[in-house]
Amino acid sequence: MFDALTDRLTSVFDGLTGRGALSEKDVSAAMREIRVALLEADVALPVVKDFIAKVKKEAVGEAVIKSITPGQMIIKIVHDALVEMLGGEDSDPSLRIDSPPSVIMMAGLQGSGKTTTTGKLAKRLKEKDRKKVLLASLDTRRPAAMDQLAVLAGQVGVESLPIIKGQLATDIAKRALQAAKLQGFDVVILDTAGRTTLDEQMMAEAEEVAKIANPSETLLVADALTGQDAVETAKRFNERLPLTGLVLTRMDGDGRGGAALSMRAVTGLPIKFLGVGEKLDGLDVFAAKRVAGRILG
Ligand code: GDP
Numbered sequence: 001m002f003d004a005l006t007d008r009l010t011s012v013f014d015g016l017t018g019r020g021a022l023s024e025k026d027v028s029a030a031m032r033e034i035r036v037a038l039l040e041a042d043v044a045l046p047v048v049k050d051f052i053a054k055v056k057k058e059a060v061g062e063a064v065i066k067s068i069t070p071g072q073m074i075i076k077i078v079h080d081a082l083v084e085m086l087g088g089e090d091s092d093p094s095l096r097i098d099s100p101p102s103v104i105m106m107a108g109l110q111g112s113g114k115t116t117t118t119g120k121l122a123k124r125l126k127e128k129d130r131k132k133v134l135l136a137s138l139d140t141r142r143p144a145a146m147d148q149l150a151v152l153a154g155q156v157g158v159e160s161l162p163i164i165k166g167q168l169a170t171d172i173a174k175r176a177l178q179a180a181k182l183q184g185f186d187v188v189i190l191d192t193a194g195r196t197t198l199d200e201q202m203m204a205e206a207e208e209v210a211k212i213a214n215p216s217e218t219l220l221v222a223d224a225l226t227g228q229d230a231v232e233t234a235k236r237f238n239e240r241l242p243l244t245g246l247v248l249t250r251m252d253g254d255g256r257g258g259a260a261l262s263m264r265a266v267t268g269l270p271i272k273f274l275g276v277g278e279k280l281d282g283l284d285v286f287a288a289k290r291v292a293g294r295i296l297g
Contacts, residue, residue, distance in 0.1 A: 001224070001257035006297040008037035009078070013296075017071030024060050027074065031056050034078065041258035042227045047085065047265040055081045079292055086271070086288035087264045093272040093286045095121075096244070097131070098216040101180035103188050105213060107206050107237055108221035110194035113249035113275050115145060117221050118191045119152030120275070120283040126158055131186040136161035136176035138169040138209060139193040149191050156280060159185075169193060169205050173213045190215070198233065203240045210241055217244045219272065224248040227259040234267045243267075249275030252282065261295075 012033045016022065031052055038048045055077050058064070064073045083089055095104065104121065108114040118135060125131040135153045137160070139145035146163050153160035161176050173190055180188045192209055195202045210218060220237050222230040230248070237243060246267070248260045251274040264271055271286045 001251050001253065001260075002041070002295045003254070004256065005037055005041040005258065006295055008040070009034065009295070010297050012037065013071065013075050016074055017069075019071075020068070022065050022070040022074075024065065027056070027059050027065065027070075030074065031059070038258065038261075040256075041261070042256040043258035044228065044231055044262035044266055047262045050265070051081055051085055054084075075296070079296055082261075082292035082295060083288045085261065085265055086291055087286075089289055091270055091286075091288050093245075093270065095125075095272065096216045097129070097187060100184070100186040101134070101177065101188050102186065103177070103190060103213045103215040103217075105190045105192060105206075105210060105215040105218045105241075106221060107192050107218060107241055107243070108194055109198070109223075109233060110142075110196050112194065112221045112223045112233075113247075114194055114221040115148050115152065115191055116278065116280075117219075117247050117249060117273070117275055117283070118149060118189050119156055120280050121273075122153065122158045122189060123156045123280050124283060125187055126156060132184065133158040134161060134176060134180050134183075134185040134188045135159070135191065136172055136188060137163075137191045138172050138205075139191065140167065140169055140172070141193060145191075145193070152280070170208050170212055173209045177213060188213075198236050203237075206241055215242075215244075218242055219245050219247050220269070221247045221249060221275075222263070223250050224257060224260045224274075225250045225253050227256065228262075230259050231262050231266050234263055234269070238267050238269060243269055245270050245272035247271075247273045247275060248286075251284075252276040 137146040137149040274284045
């Protein structure tokens, strides 16, 4: 996903480590190249500006330039700044599970991978955390989406709320909570309705559901391949819903991955998981250090 960015940064770093001494001018030139590389990778401009300002401040210091291996030190500074940009070393991607039934609400645009991610999370909660999971689709406008979630639940081996046609999303949420209480489920995942564009009705409905269900996690699923649109989507959802984290899907694709890099800095929300394939095991726990390492090659 970050191949092009990795190639660009590697060549900048090769230029820095290839010789012993560095001047302030060399460092400034390298910073300009890193700036262009980040922008070309689709990292949001304000994020790039902050990043470069921070790295430059540290990198032009006497201690770096006069050191025996200035290039190595600059690589380390860039690495640490990337980790920071992605949420920091101690960022905790684990899900908050309250006393049962704990609710996880999934939000996002149609086609972002929301339902698939719901299935992936159910699998993870069942197999890794040994939780009894109930899935419920609130997509009242698209019967196919409801059926899709039921099929996924079957594949994972968890239960899904029986579908009753004609119910409102808020009523389905209430029914899911009731069923979870009565039947001893640990976690209920609510797969809310998505639309193809940001739409007032979708937002209002999601807000209502959040009020009723009081989720311990409200995750926004965003398609990383949609670039700056994904960042804009996250911003807009964050204004309306009590989001607790992000899931970025299609990170297995070969597009420019920079939008994903901006997400944390722009929204302030932690990235919790990365979708890395269509299959149900295609979900990676997000770790800022690992992703920064991957970017630097
Ligand atoms: P929804 O409308 O947001 O619920 O989206 P879906 O869950 O139906 O996903 C839309 C399409 O994206 C499906 O074909 C999924 O298999 C695919 N998809 C979802 N997540 C990923 C991912 O992380 N990687 C890839 N390659 N495809 C994904």
